[in-house]
Amino acid sequence: MKLFHSDASPYVRKVMIVLHETGQLDDVEVLRVTTTTLQSDPDLVAAGPLARLPTLVLDDGQAIYDSRVINRYLNDRAGADLYPTDGRQWSTLVLEALADGILDSALAMVYEGRLRSEDKQSPDVVEAHWAKVARGVQEIEANWLPHLAGPLDIGVIGVGAMLGYLDLRLDARGWRDRAPGLADWFRDHATRPAMVATAPA
Ligand SMILES: N[C@@H](CCC(=O)N[C@@H](CS)C(=O)NCC(=O)O)C(=O)O
Known part of the structure; x- marks a missing residue:
């Protein structure tokens, strides 16, 4: 998997924290990009129409975004329990x-x-x-x-x-x-x- 990334993005940080906490860090190649609303990174545009960070690209080419969907995907992939199904x-x-x-x-x-x-x-x-x-x-x-x-x-x-x-x-x-x-x-x-x-x- 590839993750479009920027150090300062708090949405990217949420995903990186989940990768750490669920032991999946080594499964992801981090692609550092500089992008703004006014000047989108071309590779990020190619990955998805919103061109926002974070975007996760799976090995079959499917793009997953935004950070909430990526984290849900990563949680399921790892069989982790970051989304309680009980009273919480x-x-x-x-x-x-x-x-x-x-x-x-x-x-x-x-x-x-x-x-x-x-x-x-x-x-x-x-x-x-x-x-x-x-x-x-x-x-x-x-x-x-x-x-x-x-x-x-x-x-x-x-x-x-x-x-x-x-x-x-x-x-x-x-x-x-x-x-x-x-x-x-x-x-x-x-x-x-x-x-x-x-x-x-
Ligand atoms: N709701 C989105 C927000 C993503 C977002 O706004 N990311 C910023 C970086 S912190 C971005 O990509 N800005 C550039 C742009 O909007 O073109 C998420 O949770 O992933």
Whole structure:
């Protein structure tokens, strides 16, 4: 399998964490690319119409995307148990969606600064996305710490990758100030070998 990859992409990091946690790292060839919405990598375009990272290309040429589908595929392939089917099933999937939604807004903030010229950037749009990030982090602090303290699942992995991205790109916003319990959890979680091995440079 081939995985289109970029070190800084938090969606790629989720997939890399799953590869580590499920022992499939050696089954994947990593293809590092530079791509943006404005200038898509041509090989990534050839692999799929959205040309987004991550995209996984199977040995028979089938492309699998986006990160949530790739992780589900990798979990099934390894016979792993990152998607509980007991009472945690729906909470796990909601936590995964919450972490991804926070990431979507965090990326929108970063892209606003990178993809638009200064005169076209909207501080209101940036602040509206930050409000979603802040509410999302507060929601995890208020309601999800017991889940995070439980077994590793795809929601827990998503929160780890998401907080890593906030530290990488939005550190100055100080998410820890509004979520001390989450900060404590992340201090431990970030020492997992899969987190250490996938930390962006
Ligand atoms: N929902 C997608 C989001 C993927 C995404 O937005 N990836 C970014 C990199 S972090 C990307 O490829 N941006 C370039 C583009 O949109 O053309 C997923 O979970 O994989």
